[in-house]
Amino acid sequence: MSIRNLDRMFHPASVAVIGASNRERSVGRVLSRNLLSGGFEGPVLPVNPHATAIGATLAYPDVDSLPFAPDLAVICTPPETVPGIVDTLGRRGTKAAVVITAGFSETRSEEGRRLTQAILDAGRPHLMRIVGPNCVGILVPGIGLNASFAHMQPKSGDIAFVSQSGAVVTAVLDWATHRGIGFSHLVSLGNMADVDFGDMLDFLLADSKTRAILLYVESITHAPKFMSAARAAARAKPVIVVKSGRTAAAARAAASHTGALAGSDAVYDAAFRRAGMLRVFSMDELFDAVESLAYGPRIVGDRLAIVSNGGGIGVLATEALSDAGGTLATLTPETIGRLDACLPATWSRGNPVDIIGDAPGSRYAEAVAAVLENPGTDAVLVLNCPTAIADSREAARATLDVVRGAGAKRPRPPVLTSWLGDGAAAEARRMFAEARIPSYETPEQAVRGFMHLVRYRRHQTLLMETPQPLHEWTAPAVEAARAVLGAVAAEGREMLTEPEADQVLEAYGIPVVRTLTAATPAEAGRAAGRIGGPVALKILSRAISHKSDVGGVRLGLEGDAAVKAAAEAMLATVAERSGGATVDGFTVQEMAAMPHAHELIVGVHRDPVFGPTILFGKGGVEVEVVRDSAIALPPLNSVLAQDLIGQTRVHDLLRGYRDRPAADLEAIQRVLERVGQLALDLPEIAELDINPLLAGASGAMALDARIRVAPAVDAAPPAIRPYPGHLAHQAVLEDGSTVSVRPIRPEDEPGIAGMLARSSQEDLRLRFFAPIRQLSHESAARLTQIDYGREMAFVAVEDGELLGVSRLAEDPEGETAEFAVLVRTDRQKRGLGERLMSDLIGYARDRGIAVLHGTVMTENRRMLALCEKLGFERRLVPDDPGIAELRLRLGTPPAGGR
Structure with missing residues (x-):
């Protein structure tokens, strides 16, 4: 669910207070007083079985006694009574409730979790939306709604403040009131059993009275929904966030450097950055930021x-x-x-x-x-x-x-x-x-x-940068990589050996150094002879993760005898330092010839909230001491990879200095893009380290890789929906020609501009409802950089050129979607428009969308004829006979929305 029935929550015609009270200093008393004295113009209905009136307002003994179903109910009764009250309200027709009562999942008890689920189960059949439980309430000053036990009435304004913490809401209210700052909404989310940050961002994005959105975040639930809503909202108005708990260390010991460096706060920071939001670190700074962003161009x-x-x-x-x-x-x-x-x-x-x-x-x-x-x-x-x-x-x-x-x-x-x-x-x-x-x-x-x-x-x-075209490289052998991971899991192991990790990287086109394995010191010597030249000797052990820590790495060895002797000595050293850990053999690697190269680290870490994350920074054995790294959420493209590199201090070194040449930044960028794809394709990978990734003027190469696997079912999904490449296909048109049809990509911005340049002004006027010569960069970027979770656009491509595009944008509930289509003028009359629309209709049907709709100018006869052929219903807009509304019913949406 998303913004369904939130209009009843924040713009109710009537409000009931379940648990209203006359007892001074009680929550029920404060709630009643705030609602009755805040200026709300609708009826307020107190419910109390032991009172005839609350103040001077008639009270009702129970929900069934209410004269009509209120739009909004505010509940402050004991926790065990709340599920039954929600059920009764829902059966009467109430669509929104604020549960003030505490004693639910925040107690971390089995009973608290059971009661939370009981509330959701009671409200779901009636599509009732619930804020809370364990919250201060909600305030909408513009309509005089104060459904909270806050200690003062806020001023009306155009800033929305949404917080998990009720104490922070009241503190901000006090702080802002004395400074003359007003609000469009103040919302205490509490436990977020139902309504969460993603829902509120979608709702406030559409609210014309909200100019800026402020968030106080302790944790995020449903990260994909949050990121989708946050990216949409941040494109339209400033979204500023304070995140508490930023100094907390990682909750568990990590088997990789990446796991140790990718603390939860760094991941939140990466998510906020990717969404286009501004993060600040105090309440004072929060309102300073509002003033800057709201007033300053x-x-x-x-x-x-x-x-x-x-x-x-x-x-x-x-x-x-x-x-x-x-x-x-x-x-x-x-x-x-x-x-x-x-x-x-x-x-x-x-x-x-x-x-x-x-x-x-x-x-x-x-x-x-x-x-x-x-x-x-x-x-x-x-x-x-x-x-x-x-x-x-x-x-x-x-x-x-x-x-x-x-x-x-x-x-x-x-x-x-x-x-x-x-x-x-x-x-x-x-x-x-x-x-x-x-x-x-x-x-x-x-x-x-x-x-x-x-x-x-x-x-x-x-958010608006156009990436470079995708690098042409062989599609990753996902099944080959999965076969390696499956064999490791079948043996009951978590850690891949270095040769196994190299096989996974090679499947994704990531350069690795030539490596041979050996079971004994003598075999290691012979392997060195086959490679020729200086080699690196490393211990091969399924029980040892960090080889250098136990003396398991020797570099620059030459000759069979030297390698054999080093391997024999290494066995004794490793046995002493590792406490007798099992040694499976050795790896012998060619020493990479890359003068003036930098040691970098590239890694994957599975965050429990945001799913896969990508880490980049200064590598080497001192990586956790230097701590020069940055984190991003996949998928990555050229722009995002460049930004990730640019966030680190080592970036300045990579650009070259004094007599040291610049490193091949494009090669590093390609590694990051491919690791990002690997992280999305292989949820079995819990942690991955490439350390060091050697990077110099001639390219980049993985010298050592470490991978830990875990059951994929335990992995959080990606926070950002990846590119749906599986929807790409070939389409045969009416003239027998074949075109490629695929989802649009950010790299298509130049193609969109070229398609418009080859379209007549008349066709563009009929599509955009106004004369148009060209789209601005921002507009073109917005058309190509879509959120595949709530939008879709298919492009038809022939000989590298875009011939047409069809697109849909879903409503927040996923029940209806608006469509549009444009075919380049010189490529019309081939059935391309029908092909693109048919693909769009099939996609919408698979998504469970019930109605596809759009508006078309009545003079656009070709489009009207096409839609009639495809089964759309048509009606004229009463106040504008030049516009026709088209609707295609696809089926019944899933119960309760998606």
Whole structure:
């Protein structure tokens, strides 16, 4: 389920309070008072078997006695009574409930889990949505709905705050009320037995009164649903998240370096980044971020110009900027000349622009105007500290006048402000707030706000980047890899030997070093002779994971005798250091000839919430000491792989320095993409280490690999739905020609642009309902970078060119979907449109979608005829006879939605 009946939850016509009370300081009393006094215009129906009235409002003894079924019920009765109450409400027709009561799954007891499931079982037949249990409640200030036991009424606004913690909701309410911050929704999710973050993100995405969404997250349930909803919401409005528990260590000991490095908080961070959300680390920072993102337009870089009437506060801002990874904008000679003409001779002649403490409003205006027009400026921070010889309010008014004027002439960099102190500064901050210009109490907060803009831009840009075309390489031999894993599992082992791990990597086209196995020291010597040249000798043991820790690795050995002697010595060393662990033999590897190569690590870890994760960073034996790594969620493409590499410090080294050449970044990128595919194809792999992955100017090669397997049934599914390649097929058209039909890929953005360029303006007008010459990059990216969990688009490809596309977008319940189709003008009349629509209809039917619908201009006779042929029903839109609505009934959706 998703947003089904959440309109009854957050826009009810009537509310019942089950467990209402007159007893002071009771939850039932506070709930009743908040609902009755909050300004809610619908009827409030208290239920209490022992009271005639709650306050001055008539009470009812039980749910069956209510005069009608309320849209929303708020329940605060003992936990054992809740399932029965939910069942009774559902039978009467109530569609939403908030369960305040605690004593359920949060107790971690069998009885608590049983009661939680009983609530869900009671509500499911009636499609009732439930917030909680164990929550503070919900508040919708715009309609006066306060269905909570919060201690104050919030102001109405356009920010939604959703939290697992009820205590955080009340703390934020208190904090925000005293600062004049209002909300569209305040929601305490509690245990999230039913309604969770994914549901709320879908609902708030569609809510026109919500401008920004704030989340306080302790844990995520149903990660695929969360990621799908989060990516959709973050494309449309700022989504800012605080995640608690970020310093918690991994819950279990890991058999691989990847497992040790991939702590749960790092995975959450990767998920938030992939979704395009902005993560912050405190409540103060949360609302600073809202102010920055909601007021400030998007920026194009991280170069900040600072204008200040005090050198000290300018230095503080500069230091904060450097610490946060930002950059001071460089002032051009022309800008410096312009500032020379309007500022005292003692000005700083650089950035920060110190306009001196006696600066009147006119000096502020001239300086701010100059840096706004400086070509290297991405944003401007204007600072003011109070002095006895200048008016802070005058400086604020002058700054406002310049900002308004600059905005009227052309797009301008965003302006952020920080007026220090109280008194006149407070009045200046009020003026900026009314003009929707971000304003902060300190320079450090202002810089942090600027960096929120920078980080948010980076995340949003990542969502819209067009990857390079897929690398042409042989499809992975998935069955061959699975055969290796199956043989290991059949023997009851968890760890693959190094040769077995190499076979899995080779199946996915990941280069590995030539390796031979040997059972005895003598065989190891002979293997070295067959390889020739220097070799690496390693112990082969199913009982030893980290070979170097027990003296099981020797490098650069030459000659049969040297290898045989090293193997004999290694047996004694390993026996002593490993406590007598079983040794199965040796591996003899060719020493890779890669001058100036870097040792990297690439790994896979199965997170219990988000499923497979990919780790990249600085490798080698000191990997867990250096801890220079980053994590991403698969699948990866060229853009995402580049971003993952760029998050690490070793990235700077890989680009080359002094006399050391740059490493082949594309080769590293290909390894990451293939490891990402491996992680999706083989859920049996619980952990994988390639350490080191040797990377130099001539490519990348896995020198050592470690893989641990576990039953695939225990693995969490991927948080992001992978590319549905199994839907690709060949289609024969009416003229006998064959085209490839497959799901759309992000790499198809240039193909979409080419298809539109080869389509007539008339065809484009009929498809888009308006004249169109070309799509912006953002629009084209949105059409090609789809969420395969809630959207689908099929493209027809011939000789590498896109000929047509059909697409559908599901509603949040998965019951209906809207369709659209376009065929390139010069490729029409071949039956391509019918082929694409038929594929779309088949896909929708397989998904369990009940109705496929769309709108078509009545003058688009070819499309209307095609839809009639395919069985669509047609009706005219009453208020627009030029538009026809088309509907195709496919069947009955699954009970309770999907």
